[in-house]
Amino acid sequence: MEGVMNLLTVSKFDGVQAVKGTFQLGGVRMNVYMYLVDELLIDCGPSRLQKEISDFLSNERYTQIILTHHHEDHTGNALIVPGSIPIYIHPTGIPLCRDKPHLPLYRRVFWGSRKPFAPKGIEHRIKTKHHTFELLHTPGHAPDHLALLEQNQGWLFTGDLYVMSHPKSIFAFESIPDVIQSLHHVLRYDFDTVFCSHAGVLQNGRKRLEEKLHYLLSIQNQVLQKHSDGKPASVIQKELFPDRHVLNYFSLFENSSKHIITSILHKNGLQ
Numbered sequence: 425m426e427g428v429m430n431l432l433t434v435s436k437f438d439g440v441q442a443v444k445g446t447f448q449l450g451g452v453r454m455n456v457y458m459y460l461v462d463e464l465l466i467d468c469g470p471s472r473l474q475k476e477i478s479d480f481l482s483n484e485r486y487t488q489i490i491l492t493h494h495h496e497d498h499t500g501n502a503l504i505v506p507g508s509i510p511i512y513i514h515p516t517g518i519p520l521c522r523d524k525p526h527l528p529l530y531r532r533v534f535w536g537s538r539k540p541f542a543p544k545g546i547e548h549r550i551k552t553k554h555h556t557f558e559l560l561h562t563p564g565h566a567p568d569h570l571a572l573l574e575q576n577q578g579w580l581f582t583g584d585l586y587v588m589s590h591p592k593s594i595f596a597f598e599s600i601p602d603v604i605q606s607l608h609h610v611l612r613y614d615f616d617t618v619f620c621s622h623a624g625v626l627q628n629g630r631k632r633l634e635e636k637l638h639y640l641l642s643i644q645n646q647v648l649q650k651h652s653d654g655k656p657a658s659v660i661q662k663e664l665f666p667d668r669h670v671l672n673y674f675s676l677f678e679n680s681s682k683h684i685i686t687s688i689l690h691k692n693g694l695q
């Protein structure tokens with residue numbers, strides 16, 4: 425497609441390879457990361473980068489794959505992987521991967537589509553030769569979302585739990601109260617370095633997750649306060665988030681600040 429630039433760059437952090445896919449469409453640039461550690465591939469990237477990713481993988485040794493969740497930018501290349509390599513996901517994600525996804529056009533254009541595939545369910549932990557990763561079920565962004573904790577190294581692979589500290593809009597399928605709960609969940613453990621699927625490797629990542637938690641708790645309090653003052657959701661939205669972002673329009677408001685307000689009111693039985 426014209427105006428699309430695809431790029432794959434690989435960097436190393438301790439024993440972890442961070443594989444960064446970048447592409448640009450019009451004025452919008454997107455980064456997505458996969459990680460390869462001790463022959464474990466964490467996510468397999470969007471099909472938009474299929475050629476670049478399959479070139480990369482053909483030179484690497486990997487014996488198992490775990491998906492942080494079923495979204496197309498994390499699972500789009502599941503079908504190019506040899507059938508002998510097991511692909512794992514949280515059990516909630518199995519039916520979501522078996523179905524053909526009904527993606528809105530902008531997501532098909534950004535990431536490329538994803539064909540149905542059949543991963544195996546996994547919970548609790550995944551082991552490699554030198555590491556044990558505890559699997560932390562962390563819904564909020566997606567129902568099947570997993571974070572991977574390597575306690576000896578102080579690593580946390582966070583999929584899309586973090587992405588940014590101060591989101592001003594979210595997707596219709598996301599829930600702020602569930603993200604808050606999942607952030608509380610992971611912050612009970614000891615870790616320092618965060619491996620995010622869109623922001624990359626964050627040393628001192630624990631601080632970034634704490635920042636996000638405090639921000640979301642403050643937003644939640646403000647929403648509930650304004651609601652108890654008698655303000656409707658549309659007014660709360662305008663007061664807290666007066667600005668719109670280009671992605672809001674691109675996504676035809678599948679991504680919008682409105683979903684921050686409604687997910688909070690909904691969880692509290694107020695809508």
Ligand SMILES: [Zn+2]
Pocket residue numbers: 493495565566584
């Ligand atoms: Zn996602």
